[in-house]
Amino acid sequence: MKKPQIWLSIFALIVGVLMVMISINTSMPAAYPSSGFQASHRQFYLNNTILPDHILYPVLMTVDKFQLETTPFPERLWLQAEYGWRRLDYARQLIDKNKIDLALTAFTKSQKYLLNATQETLDAQTTNEIRLKMLKHLTAYLWEAKIIADNFDTAQKAVVDRLISECESIKLRLGQSLSH
Numbered sequence: 001m002k003k004p005q006i007w008l009s010i011f012a013l014i015v016g017v018l019m020v021m022i023s024i025n026t027s028m029p030a031a032y033p034s035s036g037f038q039a040s041h042r043q044f045y046l047n048n049t050i051l052p053d054h055i056l057y058p059v060l061m062t063v064d065k066f067q068l069e070t071t072p073f074p075e076r077l078w079l080q081a082e083y084g085w086r087r088l089d090y091a092r093q094l095i096d097k098n099k100i101d102l103a104l105t106a107f108t109k110s111q112k113y114l115l116n117a118t119q120e121t122l123d124a125q126t127t128n129e130i131r132l133k134m135l136k137h138l139t140a141y142l143w144e145a146k147i148i149a150d151n152f153d154t155a156q157k158a159v160v161d162r163l164i165s166e167c168e169s170i171k172l173r174l175g176q177s178l179s180h
Contacts, residue, residue, distance in 0.1 A: 051090050052102050074130055077117045081137045084113035088144060095151045104156050107148065111163045114141050118170050122177060131178050138171045 051057065064083060071079050087110030094103035114137070121134045142164060149160045 051093055051097075052106055073120070073124060074126065077121055077126075077130070077134065080113045080117035080120070081134070084110045084117065084141060085137075086110075087113060088141065088148065092148055095148065100152065100156065104152065104159065107145070107160060108163060110141075111145070111167060114138060114167065115170060118167075118174055122170075122174060128178055131174060135171065135174050135178065138167060138174065142167050142171065 068076065068079060068083070087106045091103045091106040091110060094100075094106055118134055118138055121131055145160075145164055145167070149157060149164060152160050
């Protein structure tokens with residue numbers, strides 16, 4: 001290795017270690033108690049699920065967006081459905097952590113992914129097999145979403161109920177498209 005490459009490698013290693021140390025340091029609220037409520041506090045935790053409160057969540061969103069943009073139709077439908085299911089699971093986990101505002105955001109994103117996939121199924125010349133499969137996804141999603149909806153307070157529940165109503169409406173349209 002040449003001398004400039006060694007220095008560049010050492011510099012990159014130092015920057016990487018510094019970033020990890022800053023991430024861990026800023027994610028420890030017990031070490032630095034705050035007097036005010038933090039609505040968008042991010043955490044650094046080491047498990048296999050990166051929730052919206054994780055510091056690396058924006059990176060995950062960028063990867064998801066890239067995958068979605070580069071995936072061809074009809075595989076994109078199932079990828080959107082998967083993302084919808086994943087966000088619904090995030091909402092459930094955030095409710096368990098009593099982070100209701102973030103759970104509502106995750107719930108909204110989950111609904112957006114399922115609606116986009118369903119709308120794309122309706123707009124494209126898809127087979128009845130694909131439409132039926134999407135109808136099954138949407139039906140199961142609505143069943144789970146209604147269970148989760150009970151965990152939101154009155155104002156948030158109104159938003160969730162409206163989102164569920166939108167899904168019910170497009171589900172009806174998808175079902176009607178099968179009979180033609």
